[in-house]
Amino acid sequence: MITMAEIARMTGVSQPTVSRVLSGNTSVNPEVRERVLECARAHNFQPNALAKSLQGGGTHLLGVLLTDISNGFFAELARELEACANRAGYSIILLNSGRDEARERDCIDVVRRYRVDGIAAVPIRSDSSLWTEEIHRSDVPAVAVTLHVPGLDSVYVDHAEAGGLAARHLLKRGYDDFLFVGPPKDEKGAGFFLELTASGVPAARCAAVRPDDAGLCEELRRRCAAEGRRTGIFATNDLDALVLLNHLRALSIDVPRRAGVIGFDDIPVSRYLNPSLTSISQPLGEMAEQAVARLVSRIERRPCSGVLDAPLHASVVGRESTGAL
Amino acid sequence: MITMAEIARMTGVSQPTVSRVLSGNTSVNPEVRERVLECARAHNFQPNALAKSLQGGGTHLLGVLLTDISNGFFAELARELEACANRAGYSIILLNSGRDEARERDCIDVVRRYRVDGIAAVPIRSDSSLWTEEIHRSDVPAVAVTLHVPGLDSVYVDHAEAGGLAARHLLKRGYDDFLFVGPPKDEKGAGFFLELTASGVPAARCAAVRPDDAGLCEELRRRCAAEGRRTGIFATNDLDALVLLNHLRALSIDVPRRAGVIGFDDIPVSRYLNPSLTSISQPLGEMAEQAVARLVSRIERRPCSGVLDAPLHASVVGRESTGAL
DNA sequence: TTGTACGCGTTATCAC
DNA sequence: GTGATAACGCGTACAA
DSSP, X not given: OOOHHHHHHHHTSOHHHHHHHHHOOSOOOHHHHHHHHHHHHHTTOOOOHHHHIXXXXXXXEEEEEESOTTSHHHHHHHHHHHHHHHXXXXXXXXXEOTTOHHHHHHHHHHHHHTXXXXXXXXXXXXXXXXXXXXXXXXXXXXXXXXXXXXXXXXXXXXXXXXXXXXXXXXXXXXXXEEEEESOTTOHHHHHHHHHHHHTTOOGGGEEEEOTTOTTHHHHHHHHHHSTTOOEEEEESSHHHHHHXXXXXXXXXXXXXXXXXXXXXXXXGGGGGSSSOOEEEEOOHHHHHHHHHHXXXXXXXXXXXXXXXXXXXXXXXXXXXXXXXX | OOOHHHHHHHHTSOHHHHHHHHHOOSOOOHHHHHXXXXXXXXXXXXXXXXXXXXXXXXXXXXXXXXXXXXXXXXXXXXXXHHHHHHHTTOEEEEEEOTTOHHHHHHHHHHHHHTTOSEEEEOOSOTTOXXXXXXXXXXXXXXXXXXXXXXXXXXXXXXXXXXXXXXXXXXXXXXXXXXXXESOTTOHHHHHHHHHHHHTTOXXXXXXXXXXXXXXXXXXXXXXXXXXXXXXXXXXXXXXXXXXXXXXXXXXXXXTTTTEEEEEESOOGXXXXXXXXXXXXXXXXXXXXXXXXXXXXXXXXXXXXXXXXXXXXXXXXXXXXXXXXX
């Protein structure tokens, strides 16, 4: 690829003059200007952003660290982050950890080598001190997205509150027996049960099971066989909810009559499912916006009021799987 | 971030010695070695990949240019590309054009500024001479993925053949009236109709309509109302097929009895739909593998036998929407 | 084994 | 208005 020095040689001026012409800050002889511009255009010149960054202007690169972009929710998030970054004049380097914690730490080093100006990360876990330490040690402005990482700028929805929303929605739709399908010690699950308890649902009517639990189908069959009961199921994300709907179908359990299902993330396909899936929607665009805005503030060393910790609010999108459409 | 020069100063050696220690090629005094390594570790040193690239070793960055990563198919593709790139020692810069052709051309310049060693692109159209010219002018090894771009290394499945597969599948499942839902002049559509005609289906039993056509539902109603006929519908991608299934449901047209639907891309959710969606699957992993392999070959100036143009083969994944499960 | 000198492509700071 | 010159962080050739 052609460089400024070569253009200088070809047009008979000095390299700094070429720089002046192409950055357009200072004034140059209009005649020289034209000659240089034409030569640059003819040879499809593009300035070397890397060489620029050596002078200390920053790379205008943001590292986007994800668990797995093939999840529709993260794909949308990535698109929003890229769009926001773009508007702010940044491009993104994308890395997937594949939920491997060692690889997740490596990713930090990779983007550090490229001297990214900032990092937007969806951590695997919000309580991994190893990762949090590594991020702090990295000396690069970073913001956690979708999860609240203590001590780190975080943009996320209040998961406990969201769990409460799911509980209230299911109660309102007339369900009286409850199941949370997700990992143990999930904040969403905790908020779900807290709200149920507060609403007077007895503990015996509340249960939790992991999505990959071999006994999941057995559990579904048993609970939904209980005559006169309607089971409200809250899944930790829409992909798990999708699988759940298939299990229920295989078990001939009518949705939403005998069992209601509410997911989390509201991925784009959810509204097109059959039955369409009730889900909890996170404000993706707003999250991306806030994350990038905070990164840019840090990058430009604008005074920031402490660690960003302003939980956003999720909302229920009612559809057929809970009889809400 | 700390540099080799600073480590050199702190440990009382010269900068090249630090370089030698950290790259580990040449032998250095073990004592010095330890001192330098410890200092580097203590300050969390990472070499500046950009400064390295200035010497001409390349950036080890690949540009991945997509239309829209929020489409599950492209998200999966991006993940595979990232994984392959990683294995080959490359990281990726990801850009979405959002199907805007001007933006699509800008994307090329962006990655050029970052001196990516190669470009893997999913073009908006395979016949945009403006874009193809720009890619060639870019002077960066590039490969088109999923689409065949004449004159450019391309990794793709034979769309006409895939259309034929869809036709044969629908014929085999007993459908006798056919509709293609996709853009006009689509290769898949052409292959679809070619196979139908070859199989003796009269032209009157073949029709095409755009996915966003306002008269789509009317067309569905009319065709499926024809007594004694079963309509086989081929959608240009799974997302459109999803919408189609919803229209059919709204129209109370039984799938797969009165109408059969086959999509394209086999996105991950297709198998979980109700009815689960028959689709044409592209060998994603293989495509990513071949694309990156070809890029790396070009980057390393290995002799390549002309322009890569080896169409891969798609396959039908039969599911409930065509009564194949 | 180690230090000096230089170059990569660009911007910034000087003189002129 | 314009041309030297230095600087950024690193690798490499060469000298010691």
